[in-house]
Amino acid sequence: MYPPQPPQHYHQQQPPQQKYQQHIQQSQPSGQFQPPPQHYQPPPQPQPQQYQQNVQQSQASGQFQPVPYRIPAPPQQQYQQNVQQSQPSGQFQQPPQHYQPPPPPPPQQQQQQQQQQQYQQHIQQTQSSGQFQPPSMHHQHLPPPQQSRELDPNLMPSVTDVIQEDIAKLSEENIISTRPLSVPPLVTTLKDPETKVSMQDGGCARPNHIRSTFYSIPNSEDLLKTTGLPFGIVVTPFAEEELDETINVPVSESEIIRCNRCKAYMSPFMRFIDGGRRFQCALCRHISEVPNTYFAHLDHNGRRLDEIERPELNLGSYEFRGTAEYCRNGILNCRRPHIIFAFEMTVNSKLLVHQLSKHLPDVIKNHLPTDIQNPGSRPPLVGFLTYNSKIQVYDIINNNQVRIVSDVAETFSPSTTFLVDPVTHADQIERFLQSLPALYNDNELETETILGPVIEAALQSCQVDKNNWFVDPETGSNATPDPSKVVPAGKVYLFHCTLPTYGRDNETPGRLKIRWNPSNQDDARRLLGTDKEKNILTPEPSKHYTNFASRCVTQYGSGVELFLFPPVNGPYLDLATISELVRLTGSGGIYKYYNDFSDRFVTDLKYSLKSSFAFDTVMKVRTSTGVRPFEYFGNFYSRSTSDIESAVVNAEASIVVEFRYDDKLPEDEYVVIQTATLYTSISGERRIRVHNAAFGVCDEAAVVYKSCCCDTIMNLFLRSGVSQLKNGTKTPQQIKEHLISRCVAILSSYRKHCASPGSPLGQLILPEALKLLPIYTIGAFKCDAINGGAELSPDEKAYAQIVTLGASIDLTQVILYPKLLCIEYDPNYEGNLRAVHIRCSSNRLDNNSAMAYLLETGFHYFLYLPTSLPNTKNQQFLWNVFGVDSLQKIPVETELPNLMTMESQFIKTLIEKMSKRRRRAIKLHIIRQGLDKTEIVFKSFLYEDKKGHDSVGHDALSYVDFLCHLHKEIRAQLNN
Ligand SMILES: [Zn+2]
Missing domain, CATH: 2.30.30.380 (Zn-finger domain of Sec23/24)
Structure with a gap:
């Protein structure tokens, strides 16, 4: 050798x-001489696990058969089709004479086993009477039209069934992400706290970090276009599971x-x-x-x-430690990151400041984030300021001296002792926070406030403050490079209540005003959902917050998270404008409480702090030749077309990357995608996190369809749609039409290229992996971020858009199809209660044994209490959950009482688990059937139903109507 x-x-x-x-x-x-390119030989693959064997069986055997999901045509259409077909062949058959009654709805557990056998029977064989018939080898023949009634909505593809089937398919708890990647379990399976699946890194990034719209890549752009599918991935550089240390990136x-x-x-x-x-x-x-x-x-x-x-x-995922070359200006990062708390100090925020004074000492002592990959490292430094018409910067170390900045238009000369160590100075911090409410006693309370200069004052203070510089372990002295070249990193938590109207436009940067006649808010609401909504949903014209947010990224390496408490009498903060602070700095952290000063926000603050992962980041996506990234969606700032920059990336933050083709792809090579995120960790270490994913290439549309991840496709569609709404390039109506045309294109192409020859046109055929595409498309055009109209306020719609733009796949899944649980007594379960996941359809609300229904929409929880005949079970439930004996006596405006009963604890635990999964303490609304006006809001989330109010167009369609509409469109496409 x-x-x-x-x-x-x-x-x-x-x-x-x-x-x-x-x-x-x-x-x-x-341009140097290079050896002739050699074909890249992928290394041998590890043995795929059981789950992958299940889903890949047909591919591996080379006998791929698409498994289409067939829905009978609406009776009228199909009858005609049958008649047309039977005439030439002379084979028209009589409808079957023997019907079987539908099987009783099986309990949840039995469903999972029975579904496999019964499912196809159910959906293929719908009779006009709503009864089923046994599976037939022949086409379905429908009785004469005069007997026909609407299709049974219960027989349409069901989200709940798909979720439960996927969980049932898991044969073990450890799944390996192999090379090349194969279709992983659904995101709902991996995130379900009951399944306890752990994903192992087998040489490719886990689905927690990278999920693709499909796992067999079309070999050419032509084939991609044929399928109508988008080619994209959702990258989550840092995963929530790392916070719990259930997965580890070394x-x-x-x-x-x-x-x-x-x-x-x-x-x-x-x-x-x-x-x-x-x-x-x-x-x-x-x-x-x-x-x-x-x-x-x-x-x-x-x-x-x-x-x-x-x-x-x-491994597929790992990190490197960055040397000085990977730091800004070539100076190795020598600062500890900062976390700054800034509170509004006006008459509106009095209760808020009391709450912060009470809870922040514990939060700072016990809930500051630490760098899990740098054990023993110290938490970030903290700093405090308050503001109203002026800014008060506090020097905790020197007896809480206050430096007041009154001329906010002038250049600010920042305090040099602002940041403190939360461990060393824990006592001083606690004393300072406890003294805050007393400030209200001494000062006449202001009613107006500024906002724009507050964050800048905080960040300028971090820039000059030397308390955040590391001590050189060798010399014992603080490192002293040129401060102007060393960028601090961290984030600012802003606790804010009031529209910043103080001052005059040319003297107060970031001053905002209400953009419509405040006496008639309904005028503004009526614009929502129309072509004119961008007039109130684009940031205000001076773009102060947009420009400042960009500087937070490029100049300060610091992000912003907004905790907003709009007052009831003027609940307008111009979220469309100030949310630019969280969109462009990458945090996506926006929380809204509407005068709710309960400790719910403290829970959210703890989640948010724990999720903190990276500051001052640059992400770059590289691909093997033939494809390249061309578009990104999410919360970030982008100076060039290829760099994704963020001041803050939290654990749940993700970016959608869509790809384009440059060339035909060889089928014997993998498509390799590498994402590299350069970042500053919680402990101040500069690191580079790399994720790799490799995909097989195919030349058949059927193989692409089989490898689809419907949840990822819909996450891409939804977030790109919201992105276009936010930048004003499309109207809500255009987005809805686009969503439907994509759905039609995908399904008609599948029909054309993959359905078995001879399938009657009268049947709507859905690819197995995409059978939920229609119902999720309905969810997309019914969701608040796109469809939200006069029932929302401008702030609520801006909020829905910013949350949806940054939403994880797990969150978009529940936005597109809310999770509805039926709570009923069952002696076979611990605590005699169980929660059954049911379809979002009002005809599922007539279960006599239901005690309550819990609905999760991604933004709200609703506890819906049905009116039922008084019986002992029902009364026992009410008494043990609310401490009352009738619906009328339930105090709907208050929090759920915390009673030491099985029922109360069951519901509390259920909500806690859901909140933990979403990392948000989402508010619970209690709704009593027939008693509360909010019932209409609850029912508007039952996406399988026809929309209740007088709206027309696609968003008014029921699931069955929409499938019929799709079918008509697909037939029109095929006939063209
Ligand atoms: Zn290279």
């Missing part, structure tokens, strides 16, 4: 600034090795050649030298002998 040659380019060190740029830029091909101790040409980071997909002295890039095929310090010999399969020791050679 020859000793490894010293690498030729290794000593040509680049200036630091250049490397930082390289992380974010693709350099051009050098930090590699290796030096950072990158492809010389495309700057891709070392990964399991790089191929080592020349005895290990060079490697071929899995993305651009360029061959780079292996530095001496990274050299290892290869085994007889061409794999490095040290492969198992280095995360970047055997």
Whole structure:
């Protein structure tokens, strides 16, 4: 064996600034001689687990058969179709004479086993009477039209069935994300607290980090267009499961090795050649030298002998520690991140300040985030300020001295002792917070406030404050690079109540005004959902908050989270404008309480702090040749077309990336996607997190359809739709039409290219993996972010849009199809109660044994109490949950009482689990059937129903109507 040659380019060190740029830029091909490209040979795959075997069986055997989901045509249409077909062939058959009554609805557990056998029977064989018949080998023949009635909505593809079937399919709790990736379990399965599935890294990123719209990539743009599907991934750089330490992304101790040409980071997909002295890039095929310090010999399969020791050679997800070259201005980060708490101090915020004074000491003592990958590191530093017409900056160390900034238009000369260590100064912090309410006693309370200059004052103080500089472990002194070149990182929590109207426009940056006649808010509401809604939902014209949010990212590396408490008598904060602070800085953290000063916001603050993961980030997506990223959706700032910058990335934050083709893809190679996120951790360490995903390529539309993830496709559709609404390029009506046309394109193309020949046109055929596409499309055009009209306020709609724009796949799933649980007594369950997941349809609300229904919409929880004949069970339930004996006596405006009864604890636990999953303490609304006006709001979330009010158009359609409409459109497409 020859000793490894010293690498030729290794000593040509680049200036630091250049490397930082390289992380974010693709350099051009050098034009140097390169060896002829060799076909990239993927390494051998680990054995797929049981779940993957289940879902891949047909593919593996080479006998792929699409499993279409068939829905009978509306009786009228299909009858005609049958008549037309039977005439030429002369084979018209009489309807079957023997009907069987429908089976009784089985309990939830039995359903899972029975579904497999019964499902196809149910959906294929609907009789006009609503009865079922046994499966037939022939086409369905419907009785004469005079007997026909509407299709049974219960026989349409069901979200609840699909979710439960997927859970039932799991045969073990450990699933490996193999190379190439195969279709993972549904997001609802992985996030279900009961399933306890753990995802193992088998050389590709877990679905917690990367989910794709499909897992067999079409080999050409033509094939992609044929399918009508979008090609995209949802990247969640940091996953919630890491906070609970149920998954772990290791930090590699290796030096950072990158492809010389495309700057891709070392990964399991790089191929080592020349005895290990060079490697071929899995993305651009360029061959780079292996530095001496990274050299290892290869085994007889061409794999490095040290492969198992280095995360970047055997895992899909890992991190590197960034050197100075990966820091801004080439200076290794030498500051601890900051978390700043800023409170409004006006007459509107009096209760809020009392609550903060009471709860913040505990939150700061026990709930500040820590860097889980840097054990033993200290939490971020904290700082405090308050504001009204002026800004008060507090110096905790020096006896809470207050520095008052009154001239907010002038350049602010910041305090240099602002940030404090929450551990060392815990007592001073507590004393300071306890003294806050007393400030109200001394001062005449102001009614107006500023907002724009507050965050800037905080961040400028962080910039000059040296308390956040690390102590050099060798010299014992604070590192002292040029402060103007060292960017602090962190975030500001803003606790805010009032529209910032104080001052004059040219003197008070960020001053806002109500953008319509305040005496007639209904005028503004009526614009929502129409072509004119952008007049009140785009940020105010001066763009102060948009521009300032960009500077938070580029200049301060600091994000903003908004905790908003609009007063009841003027509940308008111009969220469309100030939410730019969370959209562009990447936090997506916006919380709204409407005069609710209960400790619900404290729970949210704890969730938010715990979710904190990364500051001052740049994400770059690289791909193998043939495809490239071309569009991104989510909360971030983008200076160039290829960089996703954020000041803050929390654990649940995700970005949608959509891809385009440059070339035809070879079918014997993987499509490899690598995302690299350069960030500053909670402890101040600069690191690079890399995720890799590899996908197989195919040349058949049927294979693509089979590998789809419907939840991811809908997350992409919904978030791109909201993004277009927010930037004003499309109206709500255009978005709805676009959603429907995408749905029609996908289904008609499936029908054309994949349905078995001879399938009657009278049947609507849905691909198995996309059978929920129609109901989720309904959810998309009925959801608040898109459809929200006069029933919302402008702030509520702006809020729904910002939350949906940043929503995870798990959240969009419940936005598109709210989760409805029927709570009933069952002696077979612990506590004699159970919650059954049922369809969002009003005809499921007539269950006589139901004690209550719990609905989760992604924004609200509703506890719906049906009126039922007084019986002992019902009265027992009311008494044990509310402490009253009738619906009329329930105090609907208050919190659910906390009683030491089975029933009370059952419901409390249910809601707690849901809140934990969403990481939000969402408010519960209690609604009594026939008694509360809010019943109409509850029913508007039953997306399978026809919309109750007088709206016309697609959003008024029921599920069955919509399927008939789709069917008509598909037939029109096929006949063209
Ligand atoms: Zn490369």
